[in-house]
Amino acid sequence: MTTRLDSWLALTEEDPIEPDMPILDPHHHFWERPDNVYLLENLLGDARSGHRVNQTVFVECHSQYRTDGPVEMRSVGEVEFVEGIAAANVAAGNEIAVAAAIVGNGDLMLGYGVEPVLEALNEAGKGRFRGIRCTAAWDASPEINVARANSAGMLADANFRLGLACLERMGLTFDCIVYHPQLPEVADMARAFPDLTIILNHVGRPLGIGPYAGRREELMPEWRAGIDAVAECPNVVMKVGGMGNPISGSKGHTRPFPRDREKLPPR
Numbered sequence: 001m002t003t004r005l006d007s008w009l010a011l012t013e014e015d016p017i018e019p020d021m022p023i024l025d026p027h028h029h030f031w032e033r034p035d036n037v038y039l040l041e042n043l044l045g046d047a048r049s050g051h052r053v054n055q056t057v058f059v060e061c062h063s064q065y066r067t068d069g070p071v072e073m074r075s076v077g078e079v080e081f082v083e084g085i086a087a088a089n090v091a092a093g094n095e096i097a098v099a100a101a102i103v104g105n106g107d108l109m110l111g112y113g114v115e116p117v118l119e120a121l122n123e124a125g126k127g128r129f130r131g132i133r134c135t136a137a138w139d140a141s142p143e144i145n146v147a148r149a150n151s152a153g154m155l156a157d158a159n160f161r162l163g164l165a166c167l168e169r170m171g172l173t174f175d176c177i178v179y180h181p182q183l184p185e186v187a188d189m190a191r192a193f194p195d196l197t198i199i200l201n202h203v204g205r206p207l208g209i210g211p212y213a214g215r216r217e218e219l220m221p222e223w224r225a226g227i228d229a230v231a232e233c234p235n236v237v238m239k240v241g242g243m244g245n246p247i248s249g250s251k252g253h254t255r256p257f258p259r260d261r262e263k264l265p266p267r
Helices: 004-009 040-047 075-093 107-124 158-170 180-192 216-233
Strands: 022-028 031-033 036-038 051-058 099-106 129-133 173-176 198-200 237-240
Touching: 036 040, 040 051, 040 075, 040 099, 075 099, 075 107, 099 107, 107 129, 107 158, 158 173, 158 180, 180 198, 180 216, 180 237, 216 237
Parallel strands: 022 051, 051 099, 099 129, 129 173, 173 198, 198 237
Antiparallel strands: 031 036
16 A cells, blocks of 8 residues: 555655665554555565665554453554564565564553563563553643643653563563653653663654744753753663654655755754
8 A cells, every 4th residue: 555655755765875784673663544554565665675674673553452351451462463464574584574573562550560461462472572662751731742641740650660660670671752841750760760771762752843833942952951861871772763753843744745865954
């Protein structure tokens, strides 16, 4: 299935940068939605477009959840779905290790009650499961706080931290997605769990819409200070990506054609 986005992306073609560099893609999704399909053939098409992608990591996206059974266990369906894709890829003899690792979803607000969920996710992953992403992004503005409604101070919540303790004890990782005003909370959490590997998603999601729109020069020092605080924690790593997301104020997706790398802003 070719989507509108595929057609738009095809309007700008570029030669790959460093095509011989081996790449592990650390963050992608699979989904099958009425207006947007991205499955194995789509990923392989992208991965074979000129760069040397050897392995990939799937990150949860609320895809193919179970439709019945205990609510807290329904996210196991996503890992089952992705493991099936990974197994089919191996059976086909493809050269790229697709979903060599899987990051699932579990509700850390369950506290210690998340442990059986983590065990079920691990079993479903058949050796591929590495940890979870549990979205803690929150802002007071209704223009921003719309997806997966969370509450303020979630990272410091007692139950949430019991859930983090389960991750730490089981040797699993935590993909953390927050907005940039929450970065000091990430640093506090990281200091409380020094043996837990925390992966900060989307460079801490600097905000640029709603009450944050048009304030880039004012807000960048705030974002940088938050990143500096997180950088002092040796158990935190950061994924450099997602900077073109509309929530950061980017309007690149509204252009008649994609920018090439020569036209990207220098900062």
